Every structure is written in structure tokens, then in C-alpha cells.
Amino acid sequence: MKKIIIAIDGHSSTGKSTTAKRVAHALQYVYIDTGAMYRAVTFLALQKGFITTSIDKQGLLSALKESTLSFVHNSALGRSEIYLNGQNIEKEIRGLAVANQVSQVAKIPEVRTYLVALQRQMGAQKGVVMDGRDIGTVVFPQAELKLFMTASEQVRAQRRFEELQQKGEIVTFDQVLKNIQERDYQDTHREESPLQKASDAIEIDNSHIPLEEVVSQIVQLAEEKIKA
Template sequence: MSIIIAIDGYSSTGKSTTAKAVAQALGYVYIDTGAMYRAVTYLALEKGFASTSGIEVKALMKVLRKTDIKFVYNATLGFSEIYLDGKNIENEIRGIEIANWVSEVAKQPEVRTYLVNLQRKMGEQKGIVMDGRDIGTTVFPNAELKIFMTASEQVRAERRYKELKAKGDNASFEEVLANIQHRDHIDTTRKESPLRKADDAVVIDNTHLTIEEQVQKILSLMEKYQ
């Protein structure tokens, strides 16, 4: 029995890493909706539609509707990467600049509506693990298994800081922590699909859990569907 697994939670809680591992273990398709919002943010910055005066939503949407966003499976890595008009932008969307802008872009109702429709199409055949901010509440409110991941701010900032340093990004720890706090505020207070735990979601606080322990918790919840 193939189902939809919806994984929501705060930024830098390791949702994507855990979701990838769960998908691999089950032979499911993994879809990183955060990467989709980052891709749109990348597009907005590239086209000059994001500035201190705000997001030029109409101009952005006009371009976005003509832009191909898709995931392509990378057999070497074992998971899919995001492409924008045929270009792999996986590395470009993971830096601090995109992180500083993504919540501003993602809170735009027009952007969310457009991407939610894309995400629903991707899940029509089920057998997917999809992670993001509103998967279990908005995108797939009837998903068979919903997970809500959380961790302390300090631990999340430390994880993200290490990731950025490993990629050669010169962001300071203070900058990373401030970014996480800012994103949490925007994600939980925006009018359109705010981040919140679905009533039937299972909470996993991974402040003191390894990735392997998180994956095993989710796989154990899957037993009744197998």
C-alpha cells in the first residue's frame, strides 16, 4: 500500500535529510518543497524582483508561469535534485542569501498557490515523501502519515552553520541564528498557510536524536501500512 508521508517543521530541523532517507528505505519518491520555494527565490533575485522595497509579485509570477521547475533523479546521490529551465541549481539555492529571502518570497499568496498546485500534481500517484512547512495542513491534509519535526533554536543554528561552513559560505553563527529566528517568525505568522502542526501529526523533537533514530521512528510508524 503506497501512501503519502507529509513531513513539516521548522527550518534546519533536518526534514530534508530525514525525508530522503525514509524515501530511500521505502522506495518512495522524495519531494523537497523547500527547494521549490528556494528555486523561486533564486529566480526572483536573478531577475531583480526582490529588493528592500519588497517582492515584485506580478512580475515574478509572469516569469514563473513560463519557467520549468522539476526534480531530476541523481542515481549517484540516490535522490532527486531541483532544476530550473533545465539547469541544476541545487548548490545555488543553499546559500545564506537565498535563506535570507526565501521566507519573504514564500509568504506571497500567489507563489504559494502556484507551487501547492504543482506539489499536488506530484503526489497524485502517492508513494511519496514530501517535506515542507504546510504539507500536512494545506497541500495534503488527508495524507496517511504526518510528521512534525522540531528542535531547539541553538541546535538548529549550529547544524545550519556547520553545513554552510562546509560549503565555503562565510556566514557567521550569529547571522545564521538570526536568520533562523527571522524565518520562524515569518513562517508561523504569515496569513497564507502558516507553519503549524496538523492535529493528527506525530511530533518528533530531534534536538538530541541522530538522523538514523529519526528515520527509524518514522519507519516504525509505517508498519501498519505495509
């Protein structure tokens, strides 16, 4: 059967990753979390001390090129997790420390160029669901199905706040909302690959739509594209 590339872009905390994972599972496609890749690079930068009042770009790029990034399937959890230099850093990259810096790291042109090349390699054989900020506009502009997910700031902040609380992080709702607003601004105003909706992307506002309904809608769209 013909395979396609499904590109899911959108704002932070719109449920892109959760949705993409379920769509990939339903279609038996490979899921690639590009946001996790940028978070992993941010974690590397923090780990190596490359982020102070500014970012040591050359130091970070050198360390990145000497590092390995990979996704390893966790059969117990039924999902892929990201590894940096052989270490599972899935938990480490989801905290607020990384979230507060990831947009700054993600706007570095050389970092984006390096990761985009990796992402294209991963999706070369198609049959992938990839989510991020520039999948349908930069990484795979030829993707057969492009989606742009959005939700209100308040809804996204509440989702993220609850997620962090469940992980034991001590944060306030206002801190999370501020982080969401800052990331939205940085993502949409950066010079390199800013977040924007592709002209042929289908927009899905999931502020008040159950996850199962969103997944079902996307799977149906994908099946129509595959048949076509």
C-alpha cells in the same frame, strides 16, 4: 502493496529533508523537497532582479509561469536535485542569500497557490515522502502519516552554520541564528498557510536524537500505516 503519503512538516534546519530522503529510500518512495521549490522561486526572483526594497510580485509570477521546475535524480549521489529551466540550481539555492529571502517569497499567496498545485500533481499517485511547512495542513491534509519535526534554535543554528561552512560560505554563528529566528517568525506569522502542527501530526523533537533513530522510527510508523 498499498502506498501512502507521508507529510513531514516543521521548522527550518530540523533535518526534514535529510530525514525525508532516507525514509523515501527505505520505503522505495519518491522524495519531493517542497522547500527546494520555494528556494528555487526565490533564486528566480533574485536572478531576475525582482527583489529590491520590496518584491515585484507580478513580475515574479509572470516569470514563474514561464519557467519549468523539476526534480532530476542524480544517480551518482543517489538523490533528486532541483532544476530551474533546465539548469541544476541545487547549490545556488542553499546559500544564505536565498535563505534570507525565501520566507518573504513563500508568503506570497499566488506563489503558494501555484506551487501547491504542482506538489499535488507530484503526489497524486501516492508513494511519496514530501517535506515542507504546510504539507500536512494544506497540500495533503488527507495524508495517511503526518509528522512535525522540531529542535531547539541553538541546535538548528549550529547545524546550519556547519553546513554553510562546509560549502565555503563566510558566515558567523550569530548571523545564522538570526536567520533561523527571523524565518521561524515569518513562517509562523504569515497570513497564507502559516507553519503549524496538524492536529493529527506526530511531533518529533530531534534536538538530541541521532538521525538513524529518527528515520527508523518514521519507517516503522509508515509500515504500520501501510499494513492498516
